[in-house]
Amino acid sequence: MGAYHFNWFLAWQSFPRFYWGLALGLELAALSLLIGSVIGMAGAFGRSFGPTWLRLAVMSYVEFIRNVPLLLLIYFAFYGLPKIGITMFDNVWSFVVALSVYSGAYLTEVFRAGVNSVPVGYTEAAKAVGLMPWQRVRLIILPVTFRIILPSLSNTFISLFKDTALASAVAVPELTYAAEWLNVNTFRTIEAWTFAAVMYLFAGYGIAFILRRIERRYAVIR
Amino acid sequence: MLHDMSFALPQLLRGLGVTLEIGAIVVTAGSLAGFVVGLSLLYGGFAVRLAARLYVDTIRGLPVLVLIFVIYFALPAFGLRFSAFQAGITALSIFATAHIAEIVRGGIDSIPRAQMDAAKAVGLTFWQRLHLVILPQAVRRMVPSWVNVAVEIVKGSALLSLLGIIDLLLAMQNVVGVTFSPLPFYGLTAFLYFAVNFTISRIGGLMERRFAYLKY
Amino acid sequence: MAPILKISDLHKHFGPLEVLRGISLDVDPGQVVALVGASGSGKTTLLRCVNALEDYHKGSISLGDEQIGYQELNGRRVRLPESRVARQRADLGMVFQSYNLFPHMTVLDNVALGLVYVQKKSRAEAERIALSWIERVGLAEKVKSYPFQLSGGQQQRVAIARAVAMQPKVMLFDEVTSALDPELIGEVLAVMQNLARGGQTMLVVSHEMMFVREVAHRVVFMDGGVIVEQGPPEEVLVRPRTERLQTFLTRFRGVLR
Numbered sequence: 001m002g003a004y005h006f007n008w009f010l011a012w013q014s015f016p017r018f019y020w021g022l023a024l025g026l027e028l029a030a031l032s033l034l035i036g037s038v039i040g041m042a043g044a045f046g047r048s049f050g051p052t053w054l055r056l057a058v059m060s061y062v063e064f065i066r067n068v069p070l071l072l073l074i075y076f077a078f079y080g081l082p083k084i085g086i087t088m089f090d091n092v093w094s095f096v097v098a099l100s101v102y103s104g105a106y107l108t109e110v111f112r113a114g115v116n117s118v119p120v121g122y123t124e125a126a127k128a129v130g131l132m133p134w135q136r137v138r139l140i141i142l143p144v145t146f147r148i149i150l151p152s153l154s155n156t157f158i159s160l161f162k163d164t165a166l167a168s169a170v171a172v173p174e175l176t177y178a179a180e181w182l183n184v185n186t187f188r189t190i191e192a193w194t195f196a197a198v199m200y201l202f203a204g205y206g207i208a209f210i211l212r213r214i215e216r217r218y219a220v221i222r
Numbered sequence: 223m224l225h226d227m228s229f230a231l232p233q234l235l236r237g238l239g240v241t242l243e244i245g246a247i248v249v250t251a252g253s254l255a256g257f258v259v260g261l262s263l264l265y266g267g268f269a270v271r272l273a274a275r276l277y278v279d280t281i282r283g284l285p286v287l288v289l290i291f292v293i294y295f296a297l298p299a300f301g302l303r304f305s306a307f308q309a310g311i312t313a314l315s316i317f318a319t320a321h322i323a324e325i326v327r328g329g330i331d332s333i334p335r336a337q338m339d340a341a342k343a344v345g346l347t348f349w350q351r352l353h354l355v356i357l358p359q360a361v362r363r364m365v366p367s368w369v370n371v372a373v374e375i376v377k378g379s380a381l382l383s384l385l386g387i388i389d390l391l392l393a394m395q396n397v398v399g400v401t402f403s404p405l406p407f408y409g410l411t412a413f414l415y416f417a418v419n420f421t422i423s424r425i426g427g428l429m430e431r432r433f434a435y436l437k438y
Numbered sequence: 439m440a441p442i443l444k445i446s447d448l449h450k451h452f453g454p455l456e457v458l459r460g461i462s463l464d465v466d467p468g469q470v471v472a473l474v475g476a477s478g479s480g481k482t483t484l485l486r487c488v489n490a491l492e493d494y495h496k497g498s499i500s501l502g503d504e505q506i507g508y509q510e511l512n513g514r515r516v517r518l519p520e521s522r523v524a525r526q527r528a529d530l531g532m533v534f535q536s537y538n539l540f541p542h543m544t545v546l547d548n549v550a551l552g553l554v555y556v557q558k559k560s561r562a563e564a565e566r567i568a569l570s571w572i573e574r575v576g577l578a579e580k581v582k583s584y585p586f587q588l589s590g591g592q593q594q595r596v597a598i599a600r601a602v603a604m605q606p607k608v609m610l611f612d613e614v615t616s617a618l619d620p621e622l623i624g625e626v627l628a629v630m631q632n633l634a635r636g637g638q639t640m641l642v643v644s645h646e647m648m649f650v651r652e653v654a655h656r657v658v659f660m661d662g663g664v665i666v667e668q669g670p671p672e673e674v675l676v677r678p679r680t681e682r683l684q685t686f687l688t689r690f691r692g693v694l695r
Contacts, residue, residue: 004300004301063416064412064416066373066419067373067415067416067419067420068412068415068416069379069415070377071380071383072380075391079398079404080398080404080408083403084405121534121536125532125534125538125597126540128489128491128530128534128601129600130524130556131524132521133520135555139551144541147541165285165287166285166287176287179288179291180291183295189295190299190300193288193292193295193296194296197288197292201280204284218542
C-alpha cells in the first residue's frame with residue numbers, strides 16, 4: 001500500500017449522509033430516552049412501593065440489563081425476537097426497543113434516587129397547605145424530582161446518543177454507518193472516520209453545553 | 223437441544239475465555255495508564271495538563287465503537303499495521319485510560335486540601351504525600367467508579383466482535399446461526415456476561431469494605 | 439365561648455418511647471397559646487398531631503365540632519381517607535422550622551398554590567389575595583423571586599404568608615425561628631405579633647420567651663409528654679409553681695426579668 005492520498009472533496013460530497021445520520025442518531029437517542037423514562041418511572045415506582053415480587057422483578061431487570069452488553073440486546077431485538085414470533089420491528093425499531101429497555105434500567109435508578117432525595121419537608125408542607133395526595137405528587141413531588149434529576153437525564157441522553165453508534169451493527173443509517181459506507185464505497189477511510197469523530201464530538205459537547213444552560217435555568221434547589 | 227448444547231458450549235466457553243482475556247488486559251493497561259494521565263491532569267505543568275485534558279475529553283466524547291473503527295481502519299492508512307485483536311485491545315485501552323484518568327483525578331480531588339497541607343507540614347516529599355496520605359484515602363472513593371469502568375470494558379469488549387474477533391458475543395452468533403432454537407443461547411450468553419460483571423462488582427464491594435476505615 | 443381547637447387525652451409513643459402521655463388542651467378563638475418546654479418534651483409532636491402529620495394511639499383532636507384525622511366507626515377509631523384529611527388541613531395553617539417553601543415556585547406561586555388548588559379560587563383572585571399577604575409580610579418586591587434567592591428570615595415570612603392566606607381557623611407555628619440567624623429572628627416574630635393582634639388563633643411552639651411573654655394569652659409548659667403547668671404568661675413565666683418549670687426557666691433568666 002502506497003502513501004495515503006486524501007480526497008476531502010469526495011468525502012464532502014457525502015456530507016448529507018453524515019448529517020442525516022447524525023440527526024437520526026439524535027432522534028433515536030431522544031426516543032429511547034422518552035420510552036426509557038416511562039419504563040424508569042414505572043420501575044422506580046414499583047421498586048419503591050410495589051409488592052415484594054415486583055420489587056424483586058425490578059431489581060433483577062436493573063441488575064441484569066446493566067451487566068449485559070448493549071450489542072447483545074440489539075442482536076436479540078433484531079435477530080432473536082422474530083424467531084419467537086415477534087416480527088413487527090424493522091431494524092430501526094428493534095434498535096429503539098433495545099436501547100429503551102437498556103436505558104430503562106439506568107433510568108429506574110435515576111428516578112428512584114430522585115424521588116428519594118426530595119426532602120420530606122416539601123411533602124409535609126404540601127400536606128399542610130391542604131393539597132390532595134395526587135396534587136402533592138403532581139404539583140410538588142414530580143416537579144421537584146424532575147429538577148433534581150435533570151443533570152442525570154442530560155447525562156443519560158448524551159450517553160444514549162453515543163450508544164446510537166451501535167445501531168450501525170444492524171444497518172441503521174446513522175452517523176457511524178455513514179462513515180462505514182464512505183469507507184467501504186470510496187476507501188476514503190481517514191476522511192470518513194475523521195468526519196464521524198468530529199461530528200460526534202461537536203454534537204456531544206454542543207448538546208452538553210445547551211443542556212447545562214437548561215439545567216441552570218431550572219436549578220432552583222441550592 | 224441437548225445436542226445443540228454439547229456442540230455450542232465449548233464454543234461459548236472459548237469465546238468467554240477471549241472476552242476475559244480482553245477484559246483483563248484492557249483493565250490492567252487502562253488502570254496503569256489512567257493513573258499516570260490522572261496525575262498529569264492534577265499535577266502536570268500547563269502543557270501536560272492541557273494535553274491530558276484534551277485527550278480525556280476527546281476520548282470520553284466519542285462512542286467506543288467509533289474509536290475502535292478509527293484505530294482499526296484509519297490508522298493502517300497511515301501505514302500502521304495492527305491485527306484485529308491488537309487494534310481492539312488498543313482502542314479499548316485508550317478508552318479505559320481516559321475514563322480511569324478522570325476517576326483518579328476526581329478521587330484525589332475529593333480529599334480535603336487540608337490533608338495535603340498537613341502532609342506538607344509534616345515535611346513529606348510530593349511522592350510521599352501522595353503515596354502515604356492522599357492515595358490511601360482517595361482509593362476508596364475510586365473503587366465504585368473503577369468497578370463501573372471495568373464492567374463497561376467487559377461490555378465494550380463485545381464490540382470487538384464487529385472486527386471479527388471471536389469473543390463471547392461472536393461465538394454466540396456463530397452458534398445461533400446454525401441452530402433452530404437460538405433463544406437459550408442468547409440467554410446463556412447474557413448470563414455469562416452477567417456472571418462476569420457481577421463477580422467484578424462483588425470484588426469491588428469487598429475492596430470497598432477493605433478500605434472502610436475511611437468514614438467521610 | 440366554645441373552644442375552636444379541642445385536644446383531649448392524647449397519647450402517642452414511638453416504639454417503647456412515650457412522647458405524649460395524656461395531653462388535654464383547649465384553644466379559644468382569637469387566643470394565642472404558646473407551648474414551651476425542653477426539646478424532647480413532646481411539643482412539636484403535639485403540633486404535628488394537630489395537623490394529622492403524625493398518627494396517635496389514643497385520644498382525639500377536634501377543630502370546631504369535627505374530629506381531625508380520624509372518625510369513630512362502630513366504636514373504633516379509624517384514620518380518615520387522605521382526601522378528607524387534606525380538606526381538614528386546609529382549615530389549619532402550619533409553619534415549619536425549616537420553612538419548606540416549594541423550591542420550584544416563585545414567592546407568589548408558593549402563596550397562591552393553596553388558594554388555587556385547595557380553595558379553587560380563580561388564578562387572578564388567588565394572586566390578588568397572595569399579593570396582599572406578601573405585602574403584609576413586607577416582601578412586595580420579592581414576589582417573582584425563587585426561595586433560594588431569599589434569606590432565611592424572608593423565606594419564613596413567605597411561609598407564614600402561604601399559611602395565613604388560606605384564612606385558617608388556627609395557625610400552627612413549629613419553632614419557626616430556630617433555624618434562623620439571630621439577626622433575622624426579629625422580622626419573623628414581628629409578623630407573628632401582627633397576626634396575633636389581628637385576632638388570629640395561634641398555637642405556637644417557641645423558645646423565644648420574650649415573644650411568648652408579650653404575645654401569648656396562655657403559656658403551656660410541657661415536660662416528659664405531659665402538661666406540667668399552664669396559665670397567663672405573667673404567672674407561669676414569672677412565678678412558676680413547679681420545680682420542673684423553675685429549672686427550665688433558669689436558662690432564660692436574663693431574658694425574662
